[in-house]
Amino acid sequence: MSATTHPLTRSEHQEKDITTLIGFWVYVMTDCVVFASLFAVFAVLRTRTAGGPDMAQIVDLPYALVETLVLLASSFTCGMAILSAQHRRRNGVILFLLLTFLLGATFLTMELFEFHGLIIHGESWHRSAMLSAFFTLVGTHGLHITVGLLWIAVTIATLFKSGLTRGTTRRLALLSIFWHFLDLVWIFIFTFVYLIGGMH
Amino acid sequence: MATYTPDEEMSAILGHVKLSSYLAGLGISIICTAAAFLLVLSRAFSGLALGLSICAIALVQFVAQLIYFLHMRDEEQPRWKLAVFLAMCLIVFIFVAGSLWIMHSLNVRMSIHMQEQYMRSQSGI
Numbered sequence: 001m002s003a004t005t006h007p008l009t010r011s012e013h014q015e016k017d018i019t020t021l022i023g024f025w026v027y028v029m030t031d032c033v034v035f036a037s038l039f040a041v042f043a044v045l046r047t048r049t050a051g052g053p054d055m056a057q058i059v060d061l062p063y064a065l066v067e068t069l070v071l072l073a074s075s076f077t078c079g080m081a082i083l084s085a086q087h088r089r090r091n092g093v094i095l096f097l098l099l100t101f102l103l104g105a106t107f108l109t110m111e112l113f114e115f116h117g118l119i120i121h122g123e124s125w126h127r128s129a130m131l132s133a134f135f136t137l138v139g140t141h142g143l144h145i146t147v148g149l150l151w152i153a154v155t156i157a158t159l160f161k162s163g164l165t166r167g168t169t170r171r172l173a174l175l176s177i178f179w180h181f182l183d184l185v186w187i188f189i190f191t192f193v194y195l196i197g198g199m200h
Numbered sequence: 201m202a203t204y205t206p207d208e209e210m211s212a213i214l215g216h217v218k219l220s221s222y223l224a225g226l227g228i229s230i231i232c233t234a235a236a237f238l239l240v241l242s243r244a245f246s247g248l249a250l251g252l253s254i255c256a257i258a259l260v261q262f263v264a265q266l267i268y269f270l271h272m273r274d275e276e277q278p279r280w281k282l283a284v285f286l287a288m289c290l291i292v293f294i295f296v297a298g299s300l301w302i303m304h305s306l307n308v309r310m311s312i313h314m315q316e317q318y319m320r321s322q323s324g325i
Binding site: 075 | 216219229233250254261262265269270284291292296300
């Protein structure tokens, strides 16, 4: 190989990585549109309780605050995993991903517990249009979290197996975008559904 | 092939992230979340003012996380991520504002019985 081909090869690799990153970013942005439509549905149906409970009656604000902080902490630990990857510390990446997984799983458990509490009190998605919109919006976010947890688990497994290679690093970078995006969506769920919905 | 260092190779996809950036994002997010929560709990303002101030706080947190967690400010030219993001914002605005506008207008102009009758006549139930 001549010396002149090296920078070219490198930039080709990097070019490909950046293309992958932008492609994934486009997916994430379209997912934002999905959530936006669910937010619009919730906003429109917010007052349609069909004689059932309204948001203020089913929202437990301190509980939602803890959920929010747990998810925020997981977003931060995910960033720490990226930082460790930049310093080429595989064990650091695994440790922070494990933390992210635990925090994410805690969040999901809390959400399912909240859903369970509503359903056993007869306040499931059948009850009213408002509750249908609530369960669809928050449930879709929870589904994304579930996929994210699966992804984290797979990434940890591949890191154990093959270390910080090109492939695992790329997967990690995309995973971090996805996870931060889920926290971004949650800001608006917390604000519009829990804080504003829980007023009155 | 592998004459370039792994660090150089990875830097393109990971970017040059800093601990201070993540700490700033975490700090601002915690402050915003706590502020919004306390505002609602204390009922510092009445209805609309409270709603608007909470929305403003959410927007601050949103931008802070975009900058400090997703590093949107550090993107090099051409800024495709920013372009797609702005396109998304436009679509979301049309979606949400349009839905609210139409549904609000419908609500104001028609009584609930008129709405029901209209929907029945349109759906063939």
